[in-house]
Amino acid sequence: MPSTDELKAKAQELAQKGLAMAQNAAAKFNEDLEKVEILQKAEETIRVPKLYIVLALTLMGLSLFMFNAGAQFIVNVVGFVFPAYASFRALEAGDQAEGKIWLGYWVTFGAINLLDFFADFITYWLPFYYLLKLALVVYLTHPHFRGVVHLKKVVSKMGRALTSKFE
Helix, strand or coil: CCCHHHHHHHHHHHHHHHHHHHHHHHHHHHHHHCCCHHHHHHHHHHCCCHHHHHHHHHHHHHHHHHCCCCHHHHHHHHHHHHHHHHHHHHHHHCCHHHHHHHHHHHHHHHHHHHHHHHCHHHHCCCCCHHHHHHHHHHHHHCCCCCHHHHHHHHHHHHHHHHHHHHC
C-alpha cells in the first residue's frame, strides 16, 4: 500500500498535469478569440482579458438557463432567426428540396412551441428544460446534423405503422 507521501506526490503530479492541460487549452482558445473584433474592443475598453469575458458571459448564460430567466425568449430567438434566414434563402434560390426541409422544421418548431404552451405547468418544474430545448432546436436546424430530416423519417415510420392498423 502506498504511503501518504507517495499519494500526495502522485496527486500533486496529476494536478500539475491537469493545470498544464488547462493552460494549453486556454492558450489555444485565446488564439481563436484574437480573431473576434468585438472581443478586442471589449478587452481594450474594460481592461479584462478576452478569455475572462467569454467565460463570464458563458457562466451568465448558463445561470440564466438554470433558473429559466429569459431562457424561453433566447430559445425562441435561436429557433427563429437562422431558420427564417435559411428559409428565405431557399425560397429565393428556388431550391424545392431545401424548402421542404425548412417547411418540416417550421411544422416541428410550431408543434414544439404549442406543446410547450399547453405543458408549461409541467415543464416549469423540469430542471434544464430550456437548455434541452435549445439543444433540440440546434440539432433540428444545424446543417451538419439535419435533425429535422431524421425526425421526419421517424415520424413517417410511426405514422405508417399507426395508419396500417386502421386500413
